[in-house]
Amino acid sequence: MYDILFVQAGGTVDKAYLATESSHGVNFLIGGPAFHAILSRVPDKAFRHRPLLVCQKDSLFMDAMDRVKIRENIERAPEDKVVVTHGTDTILLTAVELSKIEGKTIVLTGAFTPERVRDSDADFNLGTAVAAVQLLPAGVYIALNGAVVPYQDYGK
Amino acid sequence: MYDILFVQAGGTVDKAYLATESSHGVNFLIGGPAFHAILSRVPDKAFRHRPLLVCQKDSLFMDAMDRVKIRENIERAPEDKVVVTHGTDTILLTAVELSKIEGKTIVLTGAFTPERVRDSDADFNLGTAVAAVQLLPAGVYIALNGAVVPYQDYGK
Amino acid sequence: MYDILFVQAGGTVDKAYLATESSHGVNFLIGGPAFHAILSRVPDKAFRHRPLLVCQKDSLFMDAMDRVKIRENIERAPEDKVVVTHGTDTILLTAVELSKIEGKTIVLTGAFTPERVRDSDADFNLGTAVAAVQLLPAGVYIALNGAVVPYQDYGK
Amino acid sequence: MYDILFVQAGGTVDKAYLATESSHGVNFLIGGPAFHAILSRVPDKAFRHRPLLVCQKDSLFMDAMDRVKIRENIERAPEDKVVVTHGTDTILLTAVELSKIEGKTIVLTGAFTPERVRDSDADFNLGTAVAAVQLLPAGVYIALNGAVVPYQDYGK
Numbered sequence: 276m277y278d279i280l281f282v283q284a285g286g287t288v289d290k291a292y293l294a295t296e297s298s299h300g301v302n303f304l305i306g307g308p309a310f311h312a313i314l315s316r317v318p319d320k321a322f323r324h325r326p327l328l329v330c331q332k333d334s335l336f337m338d339a340m341d342r343v344k345i346r347e348n349i350e351r352a353p354e355d356k357v358v359v360t361h362g363t364d365t366i367l368l369t370a371v372e373l374s375k376i377e378g379k380t381i382v383l384t385g386a387f388t389p390e391r392v393r394d395s396d397a398d399f400n401l402g403t404a405v406a407a408v409q410l411l412p413a414g415v416y417i418a419l420n421g422a423v424v425p426y427q428d429y430g431k
Numbered sequence: 432m433y434d435i436l437f438v439q440a441g442g443t444v445d446k447a448y449l450a451t452e453s454s455h456g457v458n459f460l461i462g463g464p465a466f467h468a469i470l471s472r473v474p475d476k477a478f479r480h481r482p483l484l485v486c487q488k489d490s491l492f493m494d495a496m497d498r499v500k501i502r503e504n505i506e507r508a509p510e511d512k513v514v515v516t517h518g519t520d521t522i523l524l525t526a527v528e529l530s531k532i533e534g535k536t537i538v539l540t541g542a543f544t545p546e547r548v549r550d551s552d553a554d555f556n557l558g559t560a561v562a563a564v565q566l567l568p569a570g571v572y573i574a575l576n577g578a579v580v581p582y583q584d585y586g587k
Numbered sequence: 588m589y590d591i592l593f594v595q596a597g598g599t600v601d602k603a604y605l606a607t608e609s610s611h612g613v614n615f616l617i618g619g620p621a622f623h624a625i626l627s628r629v630p631d632k633a634f635r636h637r638p639l640l641v642c643q644k645d646s647l648f649m650d651a652m653d654r655v656k657i658r659e660n661i662e663r664a665p666e667d668k669v670v671v672t673h674g675t676d677t678i679l680l681t682a683v684e685l686s687k688i689e690g691k692t693i694v695l696t697g698a699f700t701p702e703r704v705r706d707s708d709a710d711f712n713l714g715t716a717v718a719a720v721q722l723l724p725a726g727v728y729i730a731l732n733g734a735v736v737p738y739q740d741y742g743k
Numbered sequence: 744m745y746d747i748l749f750v751q752a753g754g755t756v757d758k759a760y761l762a763t764e765s766s767h768g769v770n771f772l773i774g775g776p777a778f779h780a781i782l783s784r785v786p787d788k789a790f791r792h793r794p795l796l797v798c799q800k801d802s803l804f805m806d807a808m809d810r811v812k813i814r815e816n817i818e819r820a821p822e823d824k825v826v827v828t829h830g831t832d833t834i835l836l837t838a839v840e841l842s843k844i845e846g847k848t849i850v851l852t853g854a855f856t857p858e859r860v861r862d863s864d865a866d867f868n869l870g871t872a873v874a875a876v877q878l879l880p881a882g883v884y885i886a887l888n889g890a891v892v893p894y895q896d897y898g899k
Contacts, residue, residue, distance in 0.1 A: 290760070292860050317552045318543050321578030387474050392760050392860050393705075396473045402558020405577050410566045421561050422477030448602070448704050548604045548704050549861075629864045630855050633890030699786050708785045714870020717889050722878045733873050734789030 278323045279408060280354035283308035284345055284369065285332040286362025288386035288397045305331045309390035310360055313401050322405070325354065334362020334369075334385075342372040350376055356408045357381045360401070366417060370426035374415045382408045383426075384418040434479045435564060436510035439464035440501055440525065441488040442518025444542035444553045461487045465546035466516055469557050478561070481510065490518020490525075490541075498528040506532055512564045513537045516557070522573060526582035530571045538564045539582075540574040590635045591720060592666035595620035596657055596681065597644040598674025600698035600709045617643045621702035622672055625713050634717070637666065646674020646681075646697075654684040662688055668720045669693045672713070678729060682738035686727045694720045695738075696730040746791045747876060748822035751776035752813055752837065753800040754830025756854035756865045773799045777858035778828055781869050790873070793822065802830020802837075802853075810840040818844055824876045825849045828869070834885060838894035842883045850876045851894075852886040 283289065291306040308328060314320065329348050330341050349357050355378060361369055363385045373381050384404040390397035403418040417429045439445065447462040464484060470476065485504050486497050505513050511534060517525055519541045529537050540560040546553035559574040573585045595601065603618040620640060626632065641660050642653050661669050667690060673681055675697045685693050696716040702709035715730040729741045751757065759774040776796060782788065797813050798805065817825050823846060829837055831853045841849050852872035858865035871886040885897045 292758070292856055313555060316544070316550045317555055317577055319576050321576045388472070388760055391862075394472045394859075398554035399469060399473055399558040399561075402555040402560075402577075403562035404558075405555075406559035406562035406574065406579050407566065410563065410579060418562065420475050420477045421473055421558075423562050423566060446604070448700055544604055547706075550703075625867060628856070628862045629867055629889055631888050633888045700784070706784045710866035711781060711785055711870040711873075714867040714872075714889075715874035716870075717867075718871035718874035718886065718891050719878065722875065722891060730874065732787050732789045733785055733870075735874050735878060 276321065276323060277356065277409065278325070278354045279405065280349070280352050280357045281308070281310045281314075281324055281326050282345060282349065282357060282359040283310070283326065283328045284330045284334070284359050284361040285337065286334045286360065286385045287389055288360050288400075289331065290389040291391050305333065308360060309386070309397050310358070310401060312390055313398050316398070322409070327352070334365040337362070337365055337369070342369050345369060346372050346375060349373065349379065349381065355379045355413070358401070358404045358408050359383045361385050363387065363419065366419070367426060367429055370415050370417055370429070374426065376415075378413050380408050380411050380413050380416075382411070382416045382418050382423070432477065432479060433512065433565065434481070434510045435561065436505070436508050436513045437464070437466045437470075437480055437482050438501060438505065438513060438515040439466070439482065439484045440486045440490070440515050440517040441493065442490045442516065442541045443545055444516050444556075445487065446545040447547045461489065464516060465542070465553050466514070466557060468546055469554050472554070478565070483508070490521040493518070493521055493525070498525050501525060502528050502532060505529065505535065505537065511535045511569070514557070514560045514564055515539045517541050519543065519575065522575070523582065523585050526571050526573055526585070530582060532571075534569050536564050536567050536569050536572075538567070538572045538574050538579070588633065588635060589668065589721065590637070590666045591717065592661070592664050592669045593620070593622045593626075593636055593638050594657060594661060594669060594671040595622070595638065595640045596642045596646070596671050596673040597649065598646045598672065598697045599701055600672050600712075601643065602701040603703050617645065620672060621698070621709050622670070622713060624702055625710050628710070634721070639664070646677040649674070649677055649681070654681050657681060658684050658687060661685065661691065661693065667691045667725070670713070670716045670720055671695045673697045675699065675731065678731070679738065679741050682727050682729055682741070686738060688727075690725050692720050692723050692725050692728075694723070694728045694730050694735070744789065744791060745824065745877065746793070746822045747873065748817070748820050748825045749776070749778045749782075749792055749794050750813060750817065750825060750827040751778070751794065751796045752798045752802070752827050752829040753805070754802045754828065754853045755857055756828050756868075757799065758857040759859050773801065776828060777854070777865050778826070778869060780858055781866050784866070790877070795820070802833040805830070805833055805837070810837050813837060814840050814843060817841065817847065817849065823847045823881070826869070826872045826876055827851045829853050831855065831887065834887070835894060835897050838883050838885055838897070842894060844883075846881050848876050848879050848881050848884075850879070850884045850886050850891070
């Protein structure tokens with residue numbers, strides 16, 4: 276039994292369809308963290324997990340202060356294994372900020388299709404992140420598309 | 432880009448509901464491999480994958496010959512990264528048989544709820560297996576409940 | 588605003604996958620009524636609804652006493668619009684028993700694929716039943732496969 | 744066996760999440776008709792059905808010409824039973840335009856949550872429309888929230 280901190284940083288993975296009259300077709304808003312729903316589907320989990328809701332933005336709208344806030348929250352946390360769910364557009368920028376943290380294994384993941392949508396890749400991706408966070412040494416990694424790579428190698 | 436062999440060995444993960452008049456309520460049969468559906472949900476996969484359909488049984492009904500057949504199929508395969516989807520009841524027995532194989536990283540996984548059922552853990556579990564198979568050295572591992580362990584440690 | 592009584596009589600529509608060690612592959616058991624989940628997906632419902640859980644059996648195992656019990660429960664109910672979810676194998680037998688009731692519109696429906704399974708027809712079928720129960724005069728009807736027919740015409 | 748014409752007029756029911764880099768978080772676009780997916784889940788359908796893709800817009804962006812086009816397509820069609828899937832915001836405006844058609848039973852329906860999203864009401868609603876279109880005399884009706892009403896009574 277080990278502990279994982281799950282950090283919500285927003286992004287597609289958390290988008291929910293909200294029907295509001297005034298939204299003029301732009302109804303896809305970020306709500307609660309997708310990892311709640313995904314982890315509830317896994318029975319007898321081999322890890323304890325603590326959720327931390329830090330940011331509920333599309334990652335294109337995240338700024339430097341958002342990334343500092345995420346970093347500070349992780350620094351303050353007692354857990355040394357951290358999974359961050361994040362928008363894919365700027366996941367690398369946040370990874371760079373988090374690389375200032377020493378002594379923790381941090382895995383960022385996300386999804387191309389929101390967890391709320393049928394045929395989402397969110398469950399699979401969170402699975403890759405949970406395996407990576409327990410198998411890898413301290414450092415910052417990105418888990419997407421079935422690959423787990425040190426953030427320095429992402430997109431190469 | 433790397434290659435993963437996906438082996439279907441049956442089990443709950445692959446169970447589908449088949450409505451047949453003569454089945455008297457026992458309609459949950461093993462059909463095609465769940466990993467087809469799960470992998471189709473992951474875009475731009477970072478790995479090539481080859482499916483191998485070896486066994487379509489509830490794992491309680493698997494016998495020694497089934498396990499030998501799975502082992503021989505994996506031995507003959509060119510891939511050195513192998514994910515096996517398997518019933519959870521006898522997953523350890525197959526892992527022991529597969530431990531005779533040298534030089535390959537083999538990860539067995541499965542599900543408590545079939546992939547075809549809403550709120551299945553199959554996607555998450557396959558994600559843990561895919562991360563594990565690329566991160567771990569040669570050996571046989573079991574990925575279930577969010578844990579990835581050498582088969583010798585399973586259930587301890 | 589009108590009132591509909593929803594009666595659970597068991598059947599495929601209510602089957603859930605239950606992973607139990609001793610079940611030897613026969614893990615598909617009837618649990619709570621599927622109409623709870625389906626109706627929870629419909630916002631701002633135009634009707635009040637009361638659930639009545641009468642029978643949790645595969646319809647092949649229902650006997651004459653089960654059917655009498657369903658009839659008596661409906662007779663005692665104040666609602667004159669009744670939707671019964673039922674197994675498809677013996678839905679006609681129950682319809683015949685319910686035809687002894689006068690002055691109520693009773694629509695029986697079910698599903699070929701359990702509500703819990705992806706790609707179920709349960710939501711669609713319950714929709715046909717809810718429309719039928721408000722549009723049709725007193726009598727007993729079967730709503731399946733997109734058709735709504737008086738029970739006397741079912742299967743013809 | 745009878746014939747139903749299914750007309751796609753756009754709206755929430757057909758919205759799909761499309762991940763595109765340039766969309767800046769507005770990724771919910773109208774694609775193919777939801778009724779294809781829903782009807783594929785219903786086995787042994789009791790009706791023949793023909794799809795007609797007339798309009799792929801959020802209903803807030805539909806104009807008078809769109810409504811005329813829908814009307815003319817239905818007028819030209821040989822079927823006298825017609826189900827129209829439509830956005831809920833302006834469903835009444837289209838119903839008024841379609842009331843110029845004589846001799847056909849036309850039922851408009853839609854959804855508050857897209858068919859592609861888990862826990863959608865789309866399947867249930869289409870079920871109410873399919874039952875209504877076979878049970879009601881010629882006229883224009885709206886089937887939403889579990890109610891089927893002549894369009895003149897909608898929202899009252």
